Amino acid sequence: MSDALKRTPLYDEHLALGARMVPFAGWEMPVQYAGIIEEHRAVRSSVGIFDVCHMAEFRIFGFGAFDFLQRMLTNDLARISELGSAQYTLMLDAGGHIIDDLIVYHTGDLEYLIIANASNAETDFAWLSEHAPDDIEMVDESERTGLIAVQGPEALRIVRELAGADWLAPARFHIGDAVLDTLPALVARTGYTGEDGVEIICRAQDAPILWRALLSFGEVTPAGLGARDTLRLEMGYPLYGSDMDRTIDPISAGLGWVVPKDKQDYIGASPVAEVRARGPKTKLVGLVVAGAIPRPGMNVLHGGTVVGKVASGSFSPTLETGIATAYVPVDLAAQGTELAVEVRKKTLTAKVVKTPFVSSTSLSA
Amino acid sequence: MAHPSDRVYSKEHEWVVVDGDVATIGISSFAQDQLGEVVYVDLPSVGDELTVGDSFGEIESVKSVSELFAPVSGEITEVNSALDDSPETVNADPHEAGWMVKVALSDAGELDALMSAGDYDAFITEG
Numbered sequence: 001m002s003d004a005l006k007r008t009p010l011y012d013e014h015l016a017l018g019a020r021m022v023p024f025a026g027w028e029m030p031v032q033y034a035g036i037i038e039e040h041r042a043v044r045s046s047v048g049i050f051d052v053c054h055m056a057e058f059r060i061f062g063f064g065a066f067d068f069l070q071r072m073l074t075n076d077l078a079r080i081s082e083l084g085s086a087q088y089t090l091m092l093d094a095g096g097h098i099i100d101d102l103i104v105y106h107t108g109d110l111e112y113l114i115i116a117n118a119s120n121a122e123t124d125f126a127w128l129s130e131h132a133p134d135d136i137e138m139v140d141e142s143e144r145t146g147l148i149a150v151q152g153p154e155a156l157r158i159v160r161e162l163a164g165a166d167w168l169a170p171a172r173f174h175i176g177d178a179v180l181d182t183l184p185a186l187v188a189r190t191g192y193t194g195e196d197g198v199e200i201i202c203r204a205q206d207a208p209i210l211w212r213a214l215l216s217f218g219e220v221t222p223a224g225l226g227a228r229d230t231l232r233l234e235m236g237y238p239l240y241g242s243d244m245d246r247t248i249d250p251i252s253a254g255l256g257w258v259v260p261k262d263k264q265d266y267i268g269a270s271p272v273a274e275v276r277a278r279g280p281k282t283k284l285v286g287l288v289v290a291g292a293i294p295r296p297g298m299n300v301l302h303g304g305t306v307v308g309k310v311a312s313g314s315f316s317p318t319l320e321t322g323i324a325t326a327y328v329p330v331d332l333a334a335q336g337t338e339l340a341v342e343v344r345k346k347t348l349t350a351k352v353v354k355t356p357f358v359s360s361t362s363l364s365a
Numbered sequence: 366m367a368h369p370s371d372r373v374y375s376k377e378h379e380w381v382v383v384d385g386d387v388a389t390i391g392i393s394s395f396a397q398d399q400l401g402e403v404v405y406v407d408l409p410s411v412g413d414e415l416t417v418g419d420s421f422g423e424i425e426s427v428k429s430v431s432e433l434f435a436p437v438s439g440e441i442t443e444v445n446s447a448l449d450d451s452p453e454t455v456n457a458d459p460h461e462a463g464w465m466v467k468v469a470l471s472d473a474g475e476l477d478a479l480m481s482a483g484d485y486d487a488f489i490t491e492g
Contacts, residue, residue: 031428032401032428035401035402036401036402036426036427036428037402037404037427038402226401226427226428230427291405292405292407292425293404293405293425293427293430295430314427315404315427317427320404344423344430
């Protein structure tokens with residue numbers, strides 16, 4: 001693997017905005033502009049835009065596309081038979097462990113679009129290619145594709161300003177086309193913040209023009225990876241690499257809802273059925289910790305014994321307290337259970353709570 | 366982000382203002398900017414002894430944690446407890462309302478090792 005960090009088409013925009021750049025999954029990405037908390041609050045109260053061009057886009061088409069993806073992915077693809085609909089799903093290895101979490105969009109007749117994590121782009125494409133039958137074509141469109149997330153209660157209103165008054169916004173978890181400020185794009189009503197909003201899929205070279213067009217609205221705030229992380233964690237959305245990886249099964253991760261019980265013929269199905277039958281040993285729970293920020297890798301204790309480690313952990317700008325996720329033994333996973341987190345020299349009380357940590361957003365309204 | 370010239374600075378980015386034999390300690394405007402929005406400030410108690418160079422607390426932002434290193438030695442006479450409820454004051458007003466502790470200096474000679482505002486500005490520019 002090369003040491004050189006990749007840059008998105010929006011790299012120069014970030015520098016011009018004074019962003020603090022950090023390495024992330026092989027990319028040089030903005031972690032913050034004005035400040036994580038400020039950006040977080042802008043998304044919860046108005047609208048923020050995120051450069052997510054680093055994410056991977058694969059297009060899969062052909063007569064065998066449905067059967068192929070139905071075998072590769074855990075969720076039931078028949079649920080998105082309607083053109084333009086989308087679903088959250090997982091790709092598992094033969095042992096039932098998570099290769100990646102993805103969104104698959106039904107973009108056309110015999111055609112699907114997958115958006116995958118940047119950190120898994122190569123692994124995913126190789127795994128899919130390895131299993132691809134002769135009757136499909138698969139194209140990695142990541143290089144030539146830009147992706148901008150527009151998120152917040154005012155997001156749809158802003159996008160409509162660019163798309164024109166006649167534009168029909170796609171419904172939640174749907175995708176449609178649009179012409180934004182003369183530029184062709186796909187607009188997906190999906191996101192990773194817990195707010196209403198869209199993700200704009202466009203030609204890579206058009207991304208800076210759209211970015212600037214969006215920023216021309218006074219209520220739009222550029223938001224970095226820092227805010228993206230606090231926003232998704234408040235919603236209890238799992239992050240690949242922190243909350244799930246090649247050692248974790250979907251049931252333990254609390255993702256049984258994207259692995260329908262009656263679906264059988266996908267890769268990883270039998271080990272998942274076994275975990276379901278005997279019950280998982282550990283479960284991913286939400287923790288609230290006051291007094292310091294619980295950070296990934298810190299020990300989780302019960303009665304002085306280490307029972308797990310923090311998977312994701314940060315500060316919740318909405319609740320103004322530390323929040324975390326951790327895998328703990330199932331008998332300690334009940335809501336209200338008192339655990340502790342070892343934060344450097346201190347041991348702080350950590351209470352198991354139901355996720356999402358924050359339940360009132362523009363999506364719940 | 367000017368650093369006021371009425372005080373001296375450490376290489377660990379603390380400032381010290383001396384009034385008689387009492388030193389007030391905080392972190393510089395440069396330091397709070399590097400940290401980002403401060404969410405927790407963990408300070409010692411009145412009566413605790415600071416030893417120059419030792420860690421005496423920590424300051425936490427969403428993305429990072431920094432230790433506070435004592436720029437001088439002495440006994441703590443006062444702690445800015447307002448920072449418990451309003452840690453963001455460290456960002457908003459690092460050189461005044463965002464002060465952290467007051468110390469009865471045990472060795473005023475330690476101040477000689479600290480930098481003037483001009484030297485500190487040069488120090489942070491060099492990186």
